[in-house]
Amino acid sequence: MTLSTIKGSTFLEKGSPATLFYTDRETGTVYIVDPGQGEDRPRALRRDLEKLGAGRKSVLVTHYHSDHLSALGELQVDEVAMSSLDAPIAKNPELRVVMTFGYPVNPADKLLTFHGPPIRVDVEIPPERDSYGPLKLVRLPGHTDGQVGAITPDGVFYVADALFGDRVLEKYGVPYHRMPCAAEGSLSTIEKLEGRVDFIVPSHGPLIKASDAGPFIEANIRRIEEAKEVILNVMSKSATIEDILVALLKKFKYSELTPDVLMLLEATVKGYIRCLRDENAVEVEVGERGLSFRASAKPSTA
Incomplete structure (x- = not known):
């Protein structure tokens, strides 16, 4: 891992995230x-901070997922800030797992790829606040309710998990979003801002010149809409969550299937159902196979 200059006083340590x-x-x-995750990450970050001559060290965590914050457990910093919507979940690993996966899995369970410690949050940023120090904050809900992006004074826009690179879409098929409809709205927000910044940095993806971001944004929007179409097609008849999962796994290629990947997919399906329920597009039924879902009949135009 090597620290690189993006522009001016903005630097990047590559990784996922x-x-x-x-x-x-x-x-x-x-x-x-x-700060990210990984056994070597804290050491790499300490080296980077020394190279940058850091006096005070202030951390912005964009959302509560463990892979974005686990390195904090071994990093000495002066302040940790994050959205007030996500902060309570970040502080509590038990709550973090339930909110992410929808299952009360032990946070230390080997089923999970990432294990994040409880973290302290010194500054809980309310949704209406649009800055943290010199960083301009942009609300990017969908992946989590409180996810934020950050724009540095150099015009570098860190978009967190609101935008994924092609490799992530190829590997995982349907990207995880707690609320896919809100995630699509956040992609539109990024699209509107791309002309005002020079670079866009997804947490999991390549550094992108803002002028080249269009195809990445379109690919993410298209994948969200394609998954929605599959779900609605399955729900043309009464369908269980398992029916929907099977249809998505057939439609989209997954190069890696693990228990936590499937739990994330199931959580995303439930997010789609929430979005569709808010649109009055889905009916909920109880039958011999338990809870099932059916797309609502389109209202007559006669």
Whole structure:
């Protein structure tokens, strides 16, 4: 892992997720966006901070998922900030697992790929606040309710898990979003801002010139809509969650299937159902196979 300059005082430590740094040269504060995860990550970040001559170290965590924050457990920083909507979940690993996967799995269970410690949050940022220090904050809900992106004064836009690179879409088929309809709205937000920034940084994907971001955004929107279409087709007849999962697994290629990947897919399906229920597009039924879902009949235009 090597620290690289994106532009001006904005730097990148590659990884999955990537970590963004911004150095405020007036105050000596280094802002760290999403410390990430991995056994070697804390050591790499300490090396980066030393190279950047960090005085004060302030961390912005974009959302509560363990892969974005687990390195904090071994990193000494002065302040940790995140959205007030996501902060309570980040602090409690038990709640974090339930909110992510929909199952009360032990946070230390080997079923889970990532294991994040409880973290402290010093600053809980309310939804109406649009900055943290010199970083401009952009609400990007969908992946989680409180996810935020951050734009540095150099015009580098860290979009967290609101946008995925092609490899992620190829590997996991249907991207995880707690609320897919809100995630699609956040992609539209990124699209509107791409002309005002120079670079876009997905947490899991390549560094993108803003002028080249269009195809990435379109691919993510298309995948969300394709999955919705599959779900509605399955629900033309009464369908269980398992019926929907089978249809999605047939439609989209998964290069890796593990228990936690399937739990995430199931949680995403439930997110689609929530979105469709809010649109009055799905009826809920109880029958011999338990709980099932059927697409609502389109209202007559006669």
